[in-house]
Amino acid sequence: MFETLLSQKTSPEEGDISDNDLIKRVEQDPEAFGVLMERYEKPLARYLMRLTGWGEEEVGDILQEAFIKAYQHLHDYDTTLKFSTWLYRITHNQAIDTLRKQNARPVLNLSLEEAARFVSGTEDTEAQLLRQEELEEIRNAILRLPFLYRDVLLLRFLEEKSYEEIMDILKKPKGTIATLIRRGRELLMKDLKREIAN
């Protein structure tokens, strides 16, 4: 059955099998969980790399533990959410736990292009200029941001999650998410301007 599911994944009909249908099948056939993992492995691994700055091996370990937790707590999944949102939440919490246990500081792993996306879309014309000329500075400023803001900006501008999704991933009210994004960007812009002035 699992092999069939995997083969379906690559077939055009694969999209017809929803996450929720797959979750129901996991109850009878635990191996069906492999299909769900395959769907979200890459985006989650990329998110973890951006969040922690760690390499493939460490990220793989975190992700494996996150998948195991998701599998064991499958009945905690609230079907009103997207399955991806729930997986992001578990992965995020697993990453934070690991960082805390290892007493490690997360190092943001961003390309210059990715860094630019933190300030794109702003109406601040000065920011447009900065994006063009000082990408390196932007990346440094992002690294200096408190983790709380960096976390939420990453989900918003690189993972391109909606406010509702971020609310459900970080388990914070929507208003708080909006405030964190606004303040994060303000802090970022302020820091950038100060650095450039210096």
Add this chain to the structure above:
Amino acid sequence: MSVLIEKTLRQIRGEHLRPLPMWRSVLSNVAYWIGVVLAILLSSVAVMFSLHAIFEIDWDVFAQTKLSWFEVLITSVPLASLVLLLLFLTGSVVLLHHTRRGYRYTSSALFGLFIAISVLAGYTIESTKWDEPVEQFLLGAIPQTETVREVLIPSAKHQWSQPEKGLLGGTVINVDDQHLSLLDGQGKRWDIEYQEDMVFPQENWGVGDKVKVIGEQQEDGAFSAGEIRIWQKISTPLPVVPDSDREEDDIFEERVNEESSHDEGSSEREEDESPKSRPESGEQSSLIKDVPFTVQAPFAEWSNPLFEDACEEASVTMAAYWISGKPLSREVAKKEILALAEWQRKKFGQAVDTSAQDTLLLLSDYYGVTSGKVVTKVTTADMTGALRAGKLVIVPADGRKLKNPNFKQPGPTHHMVVVVGYDSATKEFITNDPGTRAGERFRYPAERLYQAILDYATGDHVAVTSTDKVMLVITKQA
């Protein structure tokens, strides 16, 4: 399939992992919701206690006293209840955040919502008759010391028990043009000088009414009033029942004289003197003065079966202390009830219920009061007659038929109350009912109380077979 997925599936297979059962997830969510509801309920009760205290306090009085603002705050604001309210509200917010989607709401919004619900529910409980049973139920679970009770439930009673600060409250036991006597909460007698124009509101009042007096303590037992406020009024002024050695005719003479002495008052008084409000002949109003009151669980020990079944002991204690004239404080009442229960255990082998006859033994053999007797086949006329003659009446009753809203419903099957008076205008017996904290001068429709009377046997809630109506009649010896 990637290496990571293969590794994960291998781990699942190797360790025989399975998704945790759904009931665990459901149970955890339900448990948090139950916690939220309980915390809100407790918040509501804290609001009820706070409102109870706040409503009862006469805030304007503080301006006329020697109390500092700090003392006002400590003695009047229900700080403990407010702290508990804050605690329960915080608990409910924290618990709701742990429910499946609770994180979507801000703490401040939830806090505001829960305050609104608690205030609404607390106000509803406070303004209905449910506050007493709720209070009794909860107070059974807290330490039974006076201090703890007063910290948790500051009340007007506490405010008006500070004669040294000029605040005195109690029940009027005697009154004339310039002097009144009252019994305070501790059963102490006070003689108070006053003038008619000091009484607010200016309406008919007299013996049996509870009053608040603002003034100055002169010496031990004497007080000079500056203002008198009617606290709790009985519906019609009742004549003072004289000592038992006085002739019955004297009662009515005293009543007429008493009413004449108030004649100089307002037109409202004149209305009260109309023939309509006068007692019918044969069933005149009466009230036996200075019968002390105690609830059968003096410190709200309702969860203790001994106090739950102590209505006979409490009734006998009230009668004995009425005869002796000694003050009956809560501490004393508790000691007496415990001692009577112990005495019963030795005499009858249990201390649950005692029949009318055996209750009389408590009075005669334990207290040495021999002026009591059991009357059978009684009628309401027998009861009102005994009261009019200044005799105290104790009746065993089916507590469920009394329909007292303050009882833990449906009420006790075997109960005993002290009857201290009769109001012919409303056709109500006035009782000292030990079954509720609010039992002092509690009024029952005469017919309802009479129908509830029954002669139960000594034992542990023995089924009642007799249809006899009995009462204990106690005469105050000269």
